[in-house]
Amino acid sequence: MSHNGLMRTEDPSSDLDPPGGLKVHPSFRAFVEEELLPAIDIEPARFWRELETLIDDLTPRNIELLERRDELQRRIDDWHRSRGDEPLDHDAYTAFLKGIGYLVEAGAPFSISTEGVDPEIAAVAGPQLVVPVSNARFALNAANARWGSLYDALYGTDVIDNADGKHPGHDYNPARGAAVIACAAGFLDRVIPLKSGSHADPSEARYREASAFVGESANGTMRAFLFENNGLHIEIQVNPEHPIGRDAPGHVSDVVLESATTTIQDCEDSVAAVDAEDKVRVYSNWLGLMNGTLEASFEKGGRTVTRALNPDRRYTTPDGEELVLSGRSLMLVRNVGHLMRTDAVVDAGGNEVFEGILDAVVTSACAMVNASATGRLPNSREGSVYIVKPKMHGPDEAAFTNTLFGRVEDMLGLEHNTLKVGVMDEERRTTVNLTECIRAVRERLVFINTGFLDRTGDEIHTSMQAGAALPKEAIKAEPWISAYEDRNVDIGIRCGLPGRAQIGKGMWPKPDEMKQMMDTKQAHPEAGASCAWVPSPTAATLHAMHYHDVNVSAVQQALASRPVASLDDILTPPLCDPSTLSAEQIQAELDNNAQGILGYVVRWVEQGVGCSKVPDIDDVGLMEDRATLRISSQHIANWLLHGVTTEAQVMETLERMAAVVDEQNAEDPAYRPMSADFEASFAFKAARDLVLLGARQPNGYTEPLLHAYRREFKARV
Secondary structure: OOOOOOOOOOOOOOOOOOOOOOOOOOOHHHHHHHHHHHHHHHOOHHHHHHHHHHHHHHHHHHHHHHHHHHHHHHHHHHHEEEEOOOOOOOOHHHHHHHHHOOOOOOOOOOOOEEEOOHHHEEEEEOOEEEEEEEOOHHHHHHHHHHHEEHHHHHHHHOOOOOOOOOOOOOOOOHHHHHHHHHHHHHHHHHHHOOOOOHHHOHHHHHHEEEOOEEEEEEEEEEEHHHHHHEOOOEEEEEEOOOOOOOOOHEEEEEEEEEEOEEEEEOOOOOOOOOOHHHHHHHHHHHHHHHHHHOEEEEEOOOOOEEEEHHHEEEEEOOOEEEEEEEOOOOEEEOOOOOOOOEEEEEOOOOEEEEEEHHHHHHHHHHHHHHHHHOOOOOOOOOOEEEEOOOOOOOHHHEEEEEEEHHHHHHHOOOOOOOOEEEEEEEHHHHOHHHHHHHHOOOOOOEEEEEEEEHHHHHHHHOOOOOOOOOOHHHHHHOHHHHHHHHHHHHHHHHHHOOOOOOEEEOOOOOOOOHHHHHHHHEEEHHOOOOOOOOEOHHHHHHHHHHHHHOOOHHHHHHHHOOOOOOOOHHHOEOOOOOOOOOOOHHHHHHHHHHHHHEEEHHHHHHOOOOOOOEEEOOOEEEOHHHHHHHHHHHHHHHHOOOOOOOHHHHHHHHHHHHHHHHHHHOOOOOOOOOOOHHHOOOHHHHHHHHHOOOOHHHHHHHHHHHHHHHHHHHHHO
């Protein structure tokens, strides 16, 4: 598979293709004409005609941008090879990057001018969930994670220890419950103190006297008291008849935190969508979230449970007015990048169309039904559509996204800049040119975000010929990482994002290690991030506590005067002298990388799971997606290139680790063991090629090989 526009496909069309040259997969056409277009009142003939025009107009530029990526990488590779073992000369390297157009001069200072941004993005700092929209149950859980029980989050995680008889157990443990109540009361005393007394001995009268009190509601014997701090809400529920409230101080039965204020419904890294049927599931779920009809049923505790979107929450203010708060996260949708193509639509030349172009059209059209929401607050009360755009390389690609979004607005009859964009700062060419990337989308920007995982994968690939990369854990301590994280915030503040757009930080990868998250992730708001990614609704509720403790707006104001982080640090590749690595270190690094690659790829290729909690080599569950895969595969590819390891050692490691992964998945009835027959295992062959062919993959991306092997698996198995 090539990424430069040359991929052709078998004719997927029916005899009912729309007029013109497009060939449309029957399942995708049925979704568009039977579900999508009736909801937004657009005639099919017009839709297909304008889609074809948009594809014909923008495809050549998309191809040019990908070819430019290849050209720049070739020139960087040649430059590093020509210098051999010479130490990096920052002045010479910077001059070279400027000379080839990789590094561009920043223009005059400016501030973004985005209008029509909802307060959850513009003004409120809080946790951000990322979830595969292809999984309806997960998508609904994330959308409903706007509010979460603090009692449940504390009781069910390791934030509360098991000492002194506080083990969770199968039945309610009063000792653990008392610890939860005490922890929550201490938190409330800290962030919404009462005028007199403590939350350890509260009363309804004291609640109403508190300066943070903003409203209350009643439902049977339960009364809810609402407070606000740093823009986030806290609901204290009082119910003397509740099993917890009956014996709790002040009859407090629960403390509910406004948690995931925003959620990214993901079509990209956490999704395994390789063909038209997969894309239809992705688009259909997103449409269901936007029109409020999405449901998911599943078995739990011997009964069928059906999930749907939560209703709004209603309160009465101290002045007697009604206060309505959304019961759901404000939802953004992450489209795919500029690289991949999809067989959902094939152009007149027989080429699959660029998936990112189709995503922009279809996810925007789905979001248009948001404007007609009834019975609940709409997703965006400002009428905006929020699209996160990943894996862009530099200002020209950001400008292409701006053009694409403008063309989609014209096609769908939307006002210009209705489509807002979130720029993922996860490729080095974007990092070093971030100001100009922001300038290219300054009228619609709502989000910049650092992503350590993809950013490290791109760092290794960009500097592939410069030398051997450090072990992965050592890379985390390199100066370029902190400079990258700080520079993103510095430039975001200088470009006027505070009050208009989010400055975000990356994912907490260990969903079972919540105490560790609570001990460390407060560093994100303290660094000036107005949102940071979490892997679950429970993690969102716990991480929300950090945003009550840290006033991010004040932090950003204080950071505005510090110098911008060093570009030289960012342009220093994380390299090592291989002679300093022992044989044991090398093998341990290979084992860790290979096990992670295989554990993720086997589910992706053979089960269609794009993101899951995968046990690492020590059986610690880690959230894995294509970004983690990109790092691990590029890391081994780099060590192969520079002779740190050999192909024979890599293959022995992969085969040995395949047996480990098989054992870790032995209880899964849908699992196909790899070690039984390596050549018969599509997953093993995919993992092997990701490593052995890693240096030749476009920008080190894993999608081309994953998609090819997943398609082959679906076709044969």
